Amino acid sequence: MSLERCFGIAGTGTYLPRGIVTASDYDRLTGLPSGQVAEKFGVTQRHRAAPDETTSWMADQAARRALSEAGWEPQSLDVIISACGVMEQPIPSTAALVQRRLGLGDSGIPAFDINATCLSFLLAFDRVLAGFALKEWRRALIVSADIASAALDFSNPEASVLFGDGAAAIALEADGPHRRLAHVFRTYGHVADLCRIEAGGTRLRPADGIDRFLAGAKFRMDGPGLFRATSRRFPGFLDDLLGAAGVASSDLHCIIPHQASRAALEHLKRSLPEGRGKTLDMFANVGNLIATSIPFTLAQARQAGRLKAGELGLIVGTSAGVSLGGAVVRW
Amino acid sequence: MSLERCFGIAGTGTYLPRGIVTASDYDRLTGLPSGQVAEKFGVTQRHRAAPDETTSWMADQAARRALSEAGWEPQSLDVIISACGVMEQPIPSTAALVQRRLGLGDSGIPAFDINATCLSFLLAFDRVLAGFALKEWRRALIVSADIASAALDFSNPEASVLFGDGAAAIALEADGPHRRLAHVFRTYGHVADLCRIEAGGTRLRPADGIDRFLAGAKFRMDGPGLFRATSRRFPGFLDDLLGAAGVASSDLHCIIPHQASRAALEHLKRSLPEGRGKTLDMFANVGNLIATSIPFTLAQARQAGRLKAGELGLIVGTSAGVSLGGAVVRW
Numbered sequence: 001m002s003l004e005r006c007f008g009i010a011g012t013g014t015y016l017p018r019g020i021v022t023a024s025d026y027d028r029l030t031g032l033p034s035g036q037v038a039e040k041f042g043v044t045q046r047h048r049a050a051p052d053e054t055t056s057w058m059a060d061q062a063a064r065r066a067l068s069e070a071g072w073e074p075q076s077l078d079v080i081i082s083a084c085g086v087m088e089q090p091i092p093s094t095a096a097l098v099q100r101r102l103g104l105g106d107s108g109i110p111a112f113d114i115n116a117t118c119l120s121f122l123l124a125f126d127r128v129l130a131g132f133a134l135k136e137w138r139r140a141l142i143v144s145a146d147i148a149s150a151a152l153d154f155s156n157p158e159a160s161v162l163f164g165d166g167a168a169a170i171a172l173e174a175d176g177p178h179r180r181l182a183h184v185f186r187t188y189g190h191v192a193d194l195c196r197i198e199a200g201g202t203r204l205r206p207a208d209g210i211d212r213f214l215a216g217a218k219f220r221m222d223g224p225g226l227f228r229a230t231s232r233r234f235p236g237f238l239d240d241l242l243g244a245a246g247v248a249s250s251d252l253h254c255i256i257p258h259q260a261s262r263a264a265l266e267h268l269k270r271s272l273p274e275g276r277g278k279t280l281d282m283f284a285n286v287g288n289l290i291a292t293s294i295p296f297t298l299a300q301a302r303q304a305g306r307l308k309a310g311e312l313g314l315i316v317g318t319s320a321g322v323s324l325g326g327a328v329v330r331w
Numbered sequence: 332m333s334l335e336r337c338f339g340i341a342g343t344g345t346y347l348p349r350g351i352v353t354a355s356d357y358d359r360l361t362g363l364p365s366g367q368v369a370e371k372f373g374v375t376q377r378h379r380a381a382p383d384e385t386t387s388w389m390a391d392q393a394a395r396r397a398l399s400e401a402g403w404e405p406q407s408l409d410v411i412i413s414a415c416g417v418m419e420q421p422i423p424s425t426a427a428l429v430q431r432r433l434g435l436g437d438s439g440i441p442a443f444d445i446n447a448t449c450l451s452f453l454l455a456f457d458r459v460l461a462g463f464a465l466k467e468w469r470r471a472l473i474v475s476a477d478i479a480s481a482a483l484d485f486s487n488p489e490a491s492v493l494f495g496d497g498a499a500a501i502a503l504e505a506d507g508p509h510r511r512l513a514h515v516f517r518t519y520g521h522v523a524d525l526c527r528i529e530a531g532g533t534r535l536r537p538a539d540g541i542d543r544f545l546a547g548a549k550f551r552m553d554g555p556g557l558f559r560a561t562s563r564r565f566p567g568f569l570d571d572l573l574g575a576a577g578v579a580s581s582d583l584h585c586i587i588p589h590q591a592s593r594a595a596l597e598h599l600k601r602s603l604p605e606g607r608g609k610t611l612d613m614f615a616n617v618g619n620l621i622a623t624s625i626p627f628t629l630a631q632a633r634q635a636g637r638l639k640a641g642e643l644g645l646i647v648g649t650s651a652g653v654s655l656g657g658a659v660v661r662w
Contacts, residue, residue, distance in 0.1 A: 003467065031365075036402055054533070054534050054535065055532070055533045080518075081356075083386055085422065086421045086422065086423070086532055086533050087446070087532040087533070088533055088534045089526040089527065089528060089529045089531065089534055089535065089547075090416065090417045090418070090482075090528040090529065090530075090531045090532060091416065091448050091526060091527050091550070091651045092447075092448050092523050092526065092527060092650070092651035092652045093446050093447050093448060093651075093652060094446075094532075095518070096518055096520040096523050096651070096653075096654070097520065098520075099520035100520030100523055100590075101517055101520075102450065102555040104520065105519060105520040105521025105522070105523070106519060106521050107519075108515045108517035108519060109517075109518060110518055111447075111518040111520065111652065111654070112445060112451075112454050112516075112518075113445070113446040113448040114443065114444070114445055114446075115418070115424050115443065115445075115448070116420050116423075116424050116426075116442075116443040116444070117424060118425050119443075122445075123443050126462070127455055127458050129459060130458070130461040130462060133465055134461055134465065135463055138459070140420075142499070146533070147533040150536055151421075151533075154514060154583075157561040159364070164424045167412045185441045185443075186439035186440075186441060186444040187426070187430055187439065187440060187441055187443075188425055188436060188437060188438075188439060189427040189428065189429075189430035189431030189432075189435065189442065190431055190434040190437050191425050191436070192428055192434025192436070193425050195422060196422050196423060196482070197421040197422040199419060199421075199531075200420065200421045200426075200530075200532065201417055201418040201419045201420040201421060201531065202385070202386045202417050202419055202477070202481045202533035203385050203386065203419045204420065205481055205548075206544075206545050206548055210541065213537075216420075217536075219422070219536055220387040237628065253384075272518065273451075275367040279495060283485055285356055290355075291660050298468045303449065319423070320422045320423035320427075321423045321424060321427040321442065322423075322427075323427070323441075323442075323443075324645065328651065
């Protein structure tokens with residue numbers, strides 16, 4: 001079984017909401033002593049979406065930039081996949097809403113969602129590369145947009161100040177210079193409760209009592225538990241991913257991680273040779289953008305000229321589920 | 332570009348909730364004159380999930396039956412995809428919750444969701460067949476479970492009495508006698524508002540006012556508008572699907588449709604030669620199970636011996652989005 005796949009990145013786009021919340025704003029919101037949010041959590045600021053900056057609206061902004069950079073007519077897309085952490089609304093799929101915003105509502109272009117919380121993009125990317133390998137599609141658009149601020153509970157600083165709002169879009173083409181050498185994705189549902197929003201789907205409903213529902217609509221995270229669960233699995237996972245790609249960790253040039261938390265990023269940097277210099281870290285100013293983190297960081301890496309022809313990149317992260325996922329790419 | 336894909340169905344499983352709502356119960360719930368729900372909408376009864384029959388619990392029941400029929404150890408699965416209409420909760424993915432219920436929470440088996448409302452299964456099936464063709468996976472489990480009753484508003488009979496609760500699971504294997512000859516999926520986002528649940532995701536939130544939120548948490552459907560939007564596109568879509576498969580509509584032996592409504596099923600039967608005798612119709616007793624409809628009907632077709640070697644089957648449906656989708660299979 002080879003997971004080697006050929007692809008190109010024709011364009012990338014990002015969008016960050018106009019509104020800014022600073023570390024001192026977070027000190028007030030969480031009731032922590034002044035300076036604590038910056039010091040303890042590594043937060044400088046986050047962007048926060050206004051009511052008009054909806055999930056699909058932000059995704060559309062990012063998508064238009066990606067398509068413009070690619071020089072593609074939107075009508076030339078073969079598929080649109082939305083890969084968000086949380087959907088804009090339960091019905092229909094977020095991808096259908098984005099398709100409409102892109103002016104493609106009458107086009108028939110297939111639009112659907114893939115969801116694995118913070119690793120949604122990685123899985124959408126994997127399924128797109130399969131479609132490319134089978135010549136089903138030639139041009140694919142993956143959009144991610146998240147509004148973490150919709151569900152934050154500031155009485156738990158760790159489960160709130162880490163997260164920011166934003167969007168990213170990647171325009172992928174079947175022919176291109178890049179080679180994905182390996183992809184590994186592993187889910188450990190036994191720790192599913194460590195990271196959750198319980199209300200909003202079929203299980204916890206307003207009819208169950210409005211107070212219970214409102215509590216369930218908040219994001220809950222056991223940060224230390226999650227860090228333990230993922231860091232315990234991480235070394236073996238990384239060995240297997242690099243082994244599947246046939247590369248050594250010292251061969252990696254550029255690390256594009258999910259921006260989970262300062263602790264997770266520091267752990268990653270320590271796990272890899274020269275990890276500190278190779279890892280894109282935008283946690284201080286942008287934060288954990290949920291599913292948008294990885295495509296946002298990928299877009300930033302590309303803009304910064306970090307995807308150098310022939311060099312090796314690692315895309316890697318963890319998500320609610322709990323899942324660990326990553327890809328090794330030769331650019 | 333060929334979309335021909337090889338696969339086998341190793342096992343199927345279904346689950347229907349214990350609770351039954353009869354047509355006369357619906358007369359009362361909707362305030363319609365006695366006998367109207369049966370006569371006007373073709374409803375005999377629907378199953379309705381109790382609080383303990385959650386989305387992931389029902390999916391687990393169906394999955395265990397499918398795995399048992401397949402004779403597979405759960406640990407032998409390469410991937411678990413949840414293909415529901417509405418998720419159990421926004422975070423984590425429903426697939427991770429099902430993985431845990433299957434006793435696989437420590438297995439690492441990849442688990443994620445694909446969502447296109449009522450056509451989620453069709454897309455998950457398509458992505459699994461791509462994985463089989465590329466030898467990425469040999470054994471895949473797709474689970475669908477829906478609890479329509481969580482969001483029904485009986486003041487709109489058409490948007491409520493059509494829907495039932497239930498679950499289905501299909502255990503798919505890479506090697507097998509079946510050939511999918513063609514797959515077509517088309518999305519028309521310009522009519523996305525015809526079928527929707529607005530509250531529960533990032534856009535409409537409890538903080539926007541609880542009355543507005545509660546109204547938005549109800550399923551809204553413009554039945555006549557949806558029927559017009561889909562039936563207008565349907566003939567061209569069907570021609571393209573059959574054309575891609577290189578078969579004539581008169582060659583089809585068995586039609587496995589999404590059980591959208593009596594009107595949609597009658598329209599389908601009229602659209603196809605001998606459609607009345609060839610179409611599996613479980614609308615009266617089971618209703619529209621959202622994303623579960625198609626895999627449920629597929630499982631029933633298999634149990635009834637309707638997937639005969641060498642014969643041609645059509646899997647077809649419409650969904651919120653609005654999307655039209657279908658596959659032609661030689662069994």
